[in-house]
Structure formats: C-alpha cells, structure tokens
Amino acid sequence: MSKTEKSCVGEDSTITNKFGDRPPCTYSMKIQSLSELKTLFSCTDGYKSRTFSSGKYNWNLVIYPNGNKKDNGTGFISMYVELDKTNLTSTVLAYLTFFIYNKKENKYLTIQDVEGKQFNAVRPVCGFPQVLPLDTFNDPKNGYVFDGDQCEFGVDVMVPLTNWELVSFSQKPSNPKFSWTVSKFSKLKDHCYVSPKFLVGGKNWVLKLYPKGYSTTYSKFLSLFLHLADGETLKAGEEIYVGTDVRILDPVGCSHVSWNMKVWYKNVKGWGCYEFASLDRLRKSYLDKEGSLKVEVEFEVVSTTKYSS
Structure with missing residues (x-):
C-alpha cells in the first residue's frame, strides 16, 4: 500500500x-x-x-x-x-x-x-x-x-453482477385471449393459414392452421399451432414458458374442442397438435351458419425475461 x-x-x-x-x-x-x-x-x-x-x-x-x-x-x-x-x-x-x-x-x-x-x-x-x-x-x-x-x-x-436476467411467470397476463374466425372453412385450398398477430407477454404471436393436415400423414385432421410471429427472435439461450388453452369453439353450445398446452419455446418457434380434431367432426358440428370456424387461444401463464444488456 x-x-x-x-x-x-x-x-x-x-x-x-x-x-x-x-x-x-x-x-x-x-x-x-x-x-x-x-x-x-x-x-x-x-x-x-x-x-x-x-x-x-x-x-x-x-x-x-x-x-x-x-x-x-x-x-x-x-x-x-x-x-x-x-x-x-x-x-x-x-x-x-x-x-x-x-x-x-x-x-x-x-x-x-x-x-x-x-x-x-x-x-x-x-x-x-x-x-x-x-x-x-x-x-x-x-x-x-x-x-x-x-x-x-x-x-x-x-462485486455486483453486470450481466443478469430476471425471469417472471405472469399468471393470467393482460389481454390473454385471442379469437380468430376462419371464413368458408370447407372451401379453403391453401396448405397453411396464418392469423393476425397478437401481443401477449411482450411477444407477438400467431396461430397457424392447416385445414387439410400438416402433411399427408394427417390429411384427415386439422393441424393447429401457436407460433412466435415473424420478426420475434429469442436471445441465445432464452426460453419462454407458455401455458395455454387452444380451442375450436362450438357455435351452438359449449362442447369446444380444447387442448391444454404447457411448453417451453426455445429451439423451436412453434408448438401445436398435428391431430387437433378430425375434419369430419369439424364439418359436422363446428361450422357456423356461414361455414366459418372459430379458433381461440387463451394464455394461462407466460414467462417474460429481462436482461441487463
């Protein structure tokens, strides 16, 4: 000294x-x-x-x-x-x-x-x-x-850390529900349809719907996925936990086709189900008078991460 x-x-x-x-x-x-x-x-x-x-x-x-x-x-x-x-x-x-x-x-x-x-x-x-x-x-x-x-x-x-992250799990985040009406469902010809973007947990999301199945293997089913929207990127090593209820709404009652999903978004940008519901069942009971299919997703929990840099 x-x-x-x-x-x-x-x-x-x-x-x-x-x-x-x-x-x-x-x-x-x-x-x-x-x-x-x-x-x-x-x-x-x-x-x-x-x-x-x-x-x-x-x-x-x-x-x-x-x-x-x-x-x-x-x-x-x-x-x-x-x-x-x-x-x-x-x-x-x-x-x-x-x-x-x-x-x-x-x-x-x-x-x-x-x-x-x-x-x-x-x-x-x-x-x-x-x-x-x-x-x-x-x-x-x-x-x-x-x-x-x-x-x-x-x-x-x-010595306080200069690099840090703060992870929180938001139960019932604000504006947790998104609804999407797919018009003239039986006449859809494209392989995939993408919903408008919606914001939950600080990230933009979309639903991706495959009206004739994700591939020929699932051609008798509707395939439905929840994706991070284009432009949303995860930092290296970042993970997002999502708990959602994805459903096809019953137009005349409450017998919705529902799937509860609890997943981590990290290496993939989308999660969903290849065999969400059979096409025969949807055409018979889940199209409204105009032939539209109503899809809904409700977030139960979503994690958010804040970084120092």
Missing part, C-alpha cells in the same frame, strides 16, 4: 458490527506470530496479503496491526481492501465485509459497510481505519489472540 493513499470511508458510511458464523469469505489470512507482525509493520505501514480474485478483478487484503495513524486509526485494528488498478478503465462498485475470528466465542466479528464502495484508479483502497480497539483485540482473555500469538482476519468482496 502506498503511504500516500487513504481509504475512502466518509462520515456518511453505514457500518454494522456483529458476531456470527463465518460469512461467505473471499479471502482469509491467519497470522502465526502477531507480535512479529507488529514489529515489522509500524502505524504507517500495512501488511498486504497475496492477490485474490473477485468479480473478475484482483484484490489485496491490507491489515494494520498497530492501526493506520495516517487515517485516524491510532489505537485500533485497521483493515482495507486494495484493488489492482492495472489496466483499470472504469469505477468498480464493491460491497465489503471484514471479519476477525474470536476463538473464545468460536464466532467472527464482522464489519460491513452496507452502502458499498467505489474503487477506481485514483482511489484503489477502501476500508475501515477503526475496526476494533487494540486494547480489546490484544488482550488474550477476549479471544481474538489465541494459541499463544495467533489471529485470523478475512474479507468478503462482493
């Missing part, structure tokens, strides 16, 4: 001290001879650990066993983290939790700044000048110095 560097702890810091089990620890350091460490490092020098990594950055734990006099740490154990500023081009936010082992309690005194610290090339060092009074720390009766002349320090450096 350069002698001209100071920590960036301010008066607005929110610090919590407590005893507890070991927190998630990025790095720990056990001192075999505290008295020798104190002799080697004065009140203006700190002992720097070997380099460790967290959040794609390199760090060092710095301990002042006699307190950091230059940072108003006289009479206290002072603890800092130093960021390796080599090739650093931006500010790094990190949340610091220091700890000191107490063998008498078999617990760890933790010192945490809940607001986080901003590290950069100008200020690569942050920490606490007044962690624990030296009178308390040095007295073996208190448990911080144990087994003759040993002690243990540690730190957790948590």
Whole structure:
C-alpha cells in the first residue's frame, strides 16, 4: 500500500458490527506470530496479503496491526481492501465485509459497510481505519489472540453482477385471449393459414392452421399451432414458458374442442397438435351458419425475461 493513499470511508458510511458464523469469505489470512507482525509493520505501514480474485478483478487484503495513524486509526485494528488498478478503465462498485475470528466465542466479528464502495484508479483502497480497539483485540482473555500469538482476519468482496436476467411467470397476463374466425372453412385450398398477430407477454404471436393436415400423414385432421410471429427472435439461450388453452369453439353450445398446452419455446418457434380434431367432426358440428370456424387461444401463464444488456 502506498503511504500516500487513504481509504475512502466518509462520515456518511453505514457500518454494522456483529458476531456470527463465518460469512461467505473471499479471502482469509491467519497470522502465526502477531507480535512479529507488529514489529515489522509500524502505524504507517500495512501488511498486504497475496492477490485474490473477485468479480473478475484482483484484490489485496491490507491489515494494520498497530492501526493506520495516517487515517485516524491510532489505537485500533485497521483493515482495507486494495484493488489492482492495472489496466483499470472504469469505477468498480464493491460491497465489503471484514471479519476477525474470536476463538473464545468460536464466532467472527464482522464489519460491513452496507452502502458499498467505489474503487477506481485514483482511489484503489477502501476500508475501515477503526475496526476494533487494540486494547480489546490484544488482550488474550477476549479471544481474538489465541494459541499463544495467533489471529485470523478475512474479507468478503462482493462485486455486483453486470450481466443478469430476471425471469417472471405472469399468471393470467393482460389481454390473454385471442379469437380468430376462419371464413368458408370447407372451401379453403391453401396448405397453411396464418392469423393476425397478437401481443401477449411482450411477444407477438400467431396461430397457424392447416385445414387439410400438416402433411399427408394427417390429411384427415386439422393441424393447429401457436407460433412466435415473424420478426420475434429469442436471445441465445432464452426460453419462454407458455401455458395455454387452444380451442375450436362450438357455435351452438359449449362442447369446444380444447387442448391444454404447457411448453417451453426455445429451439423451436412453434408448438401445436398435428391431430387437433378430425375434419369430419369439424364439418359436422363446428361450422357456423356461414361455414366459418372459430379458433381461440387463451394464455394461462407466460414467462417474460429481462436482461441487463
């Protein structure tokens, strides 16, 4: 640690001290001879650990066993983290939790700044000048110095993720139902018919209807599929969960032909059924007076994903 560097702890810091089990620890350091460490490092020098990594950055734990006099740490154990500023081009936010082992309690005194610290090339060092009074720390009766002349320090450096995704499952999303009237069904000649686009769960969808079956294998059936509309793309690795009820409506009653579908959209853009309903059954009972077929889809649940970039 350069002698001209100071920590960036301010008066607005929110610090919590407590005893507890070991927190998630990025790095720990056990001192075999505290008295020798104190002799080697004065009140203006700190002992720097070997380099460790967290959040794609390199760090060092710095301990002042006699307190950091230059940072108003006289009479206290002072603890800092130093960021390796080599090739650093931006500010790094990190949340610091220091700890000191107490063998008498078999617990760890933790010192945490809940607001986080901003590290950069100008200020690569942050920490606490007044962690624990030296009178308390040095007295073996208190448990911080144990087994003759040993002690243990540690730190957790948590760097918030810059890449993240938030997945939510919306039950009964807004405008969950879409209806489509296919006119003159019995006279349709094309292989496939596509409905208008409709928006559900932040994505545009279409129904694809095959009035003479998806292929000759299914020529006696209506095939029906729910597709992501043209232009809708999934990010690499993105998946969408969909729970829907797809149905052909009974024009004179409630004996709808219904299929409940629960699927993940990932490698394919469409899901459906090759044998949704027999054509004989549809022509006999499901065409209205004008010969139209009414198709409906209702979303019960659909997942949405938000990304940081």
